[in-house]
Amino acid sequence: MxxxxxxxxxxxxxxxxxxxxxxxxxxxxxxxxxxxxxxxxxxxxxxxxxxxxxxxxxxxxxxxxxxxxxxxxxxxxxxxxxxxxxxxxxxxxxxxxxxxxxxxxxxxxxxxxxxxxxxxxxxxxxxxxxxxxxxxxxxxxxxxxxxxxxxxxxxxGPMAMYYRADLFEEAGIEVPTTWEEYAVAAEQIKAEGAYITNFPKTDVNWFAGMVWQNGGQWFANDGESWDVNLTGPESEEVATYWQDLLSEDLVSTLPSFSDEWNASFNEGQQWTWVSAVWGATTLSDGAPDTAGKWAVAPMPQWEAGGETAGNWxxxxxxxxxxxxxxxxxxxxxxxxxxxxxxxxxxxxxxxxxxxxxxxxxxxxxAGGVEFYDGQQIYDVFAEASANVDPNFTWGPTMTQTYTDVSDGFGAAIGGSGTLLDALSEGQQQTVDALTAQSIPVQE
The missing domain is CATH 3.40.190.10 (Periplasmic binding protein-like II)
Known part of the structure; x- marks a missing residue:
């Protein structure tokens, strides 16, 4: 990494x-x-x-x-x-x-x-x-x-989907192009004894990248005050989607970038990773035994035919x-x-x-990457970068927001509350943090 x-x-x-x-x-x-x-x-x-x-x-x-x-x-x-x-x-x-x-x-x-x-x-x-x-x-x-x-x-860090091309082909499972197809593939992969991916509870900015792709905004500033909205309809859709996968045990919950997490990729227990361009070397370093078996495709879309991408x-x-x-x-x-x-x-x-x-x-x-079976993966990421919404706004207390939401995500994974609850609580804590710093917040 x-x-x-x-x-x-x-x-x-x-x-x-x-x-x-x-x-x-x-x-x-x-x-x-x-x-x-x-x-x-x-x-x-x-x-x-x-x-x-x-x-x-x-x-x-x-x-x-x-x-x-x-x-x-x-x-x-x-x-x-x-x-x-x-x-x-x-x-x-x-x-x-x-x-x-x-x-x-x-x-x-x-x-x-x-x-x-x-x-x-x-x-x-x-x-x-x-x-x-x-x-x-x-x-x-x-x-x-x-x-x-x-x-x-x-x-x-434009985002795309890394996937085990060999495993999808051997199992006869279609590589998903929409989030609906991704959920179906998750069930099929679970039947094969593996997971489609891992939900990273501590990487809240990964989750933000998902919301970014879906057209959501967590913050806005009108020049006078901040608007905080971690629970808008786009965020709710993303949270509900991943909550369903978690509730059905269709995704793992290993600590991100841990030895155990790397081993799960190296041993074929994780078939995809929706991640940023820098993840190309993370995979090759952490899962060397899988060289030549991975490929990269655009992020799954919320609507068929879409081309939006997030950034992480x-x-x-x-x-x-x-x-x-x-x-x-x-x-x-x-x-x-x-x-x-x-x-x-x-x-x-x-x-x-x-x-x-x-x-x-x-x-x-410019050329093909050996670990990805010679695919020109950076062409995929260049296209993704061009499809990232340029108007996404970060708030002024993101470290605190990440920590608060991550705590809530951990509780949800443990069966106490939901991802949406975590966002709701994180929103209130963010507003409280801004107010404590005398940073104007919209009502």
Whole structure:
């Protein structure tokens, strides 16, 4: 597992920044902030960049070799929700944050409402770069605010369905193209002594990707306050669907990314995995005995003939509040996420699937993949990325929301309540968390 940023392992404490709302740069509802002038610094510049992507130091070496007057030092930390985000908040408050930090899309609103990001819209080349990125990823970094750019898209996690082509063929079971067909296949696969998939109770952002595909929205912001809606009809449909599969024991409930979970794939006990593009290496690393037996197809659809896809994961490169060199930091962030050599190396060493549109032209994504019997699987993910709704909005307290909903999912799996109950309770807890941080919430 090299590029999985989805699993929430710990909730970070509420930063003191949240208690004061945003400073002059914005307001606590997440409204627009005027971009400050972005002028180049005089003389040599040294930047610090914190990330958790393996091999990023080698990628940055490419930049340092070509840019002797703007040198970047890489600091490697744990996954964002496992400590790096809390470190960022502490450092921002203390005035010693790194110039640049890796921040997942679902965590960006939290930094935004706490005034932890520099608006780099006025930095050279930033707004002009919008068309170089998949539309929905650029939207994640601007929050729909005119004249605002708070980060540069780094990677994304468009979703599709990995499936054991050999097992489906041997059992004479049709590969599902709709969620209705998926439920039927689940019953047929259970009769074969296996499961169609695993329900990941701790990966609430996987579940959010399912809601995203179904056209749902968990959050909205009108520039003045937040609307929280974890229980809309689209969410309810997804929750009811997976609750039915759980109630009928048609899906397993193993801890995600555990040795036991990997073994279930390696031993043919899991026939599909609806997951993100980064899951390609997760499967090949965790289930090596199944090489050549997997294939990739679009996500099952709620309506036959549909083409919608969800997203799970993905990060940006943000210039953190207080950087003394925002112009140079923005310049580096643009290079990191658009330069072909940098993108290729970040994929090779860190498993990143770039948010840049040019990713489809990279050799790493152009040919067949041996583990998937030579299938050009990245064509499927490129199509999925183009079919992700660009208007999905994350809320400003996603880590807490994930934790609360995950607790409810665990209770539902244990027979206490349902997935929909978990969403309902998570919604109330999210509203309470926003209110406690003086972040306006719509009635």
């Amino acid at each position: 090299r590029a999985h940023y989805g699993k929430v392992t710990a909730a970070f404490a509420i930063s003191a920044l949240a208690l004061t709302g945003c400073s002059a740069g914005g307001d606590s509802s997440g409204g627009g902030a005027e971009a400050a002038p972005c002028e180049a610094s005089e003389g040599p510049v040294e930047l610090n960049f914190t990330t958790w992507v393996p091999g990023m130091d080698q990628v940055v070496e490419l930049w340092n070799e070509e840019n002797p007057d703007i040198q970047v030092t890489v600091q490697t930390g744990p996954n964002g929700n496992s400590g790096t985000y809390q470190n960022f908040f502490n450092q921002i408050q203390a005035g010693n944050a790194p110039d640049l930090g890796q921040i997942e899309y679902d965590a960006l609103p939290n930094f935004r409402v706490q005034d932890g990001l520099e608006n780099i819209a006025e930095c050279a080349g930033v707004t002009e770069a919008a068309d170089q990125f998949v539309d929905w990823t650029w939207g994640q970094t601007t929050f729909g605010e005119e004249g605002s750019v708070y980060a540069i898209p780094q990677d994304s 994961g993905g990060s940006s490169t943000a210039v953190l509040k207080g950087s003394e060199h925002p112009a140079e930091a923005a310049q580096f962030a643009l290079w990191l996420n658009t330069d072909p050599e940098a993108l290729a190396l970040a994929n090779e060493l860190g498993g990143l699937y770039p948010a840049a549109k040019s990713a489809t032209e990279l050799e790493a994504f």
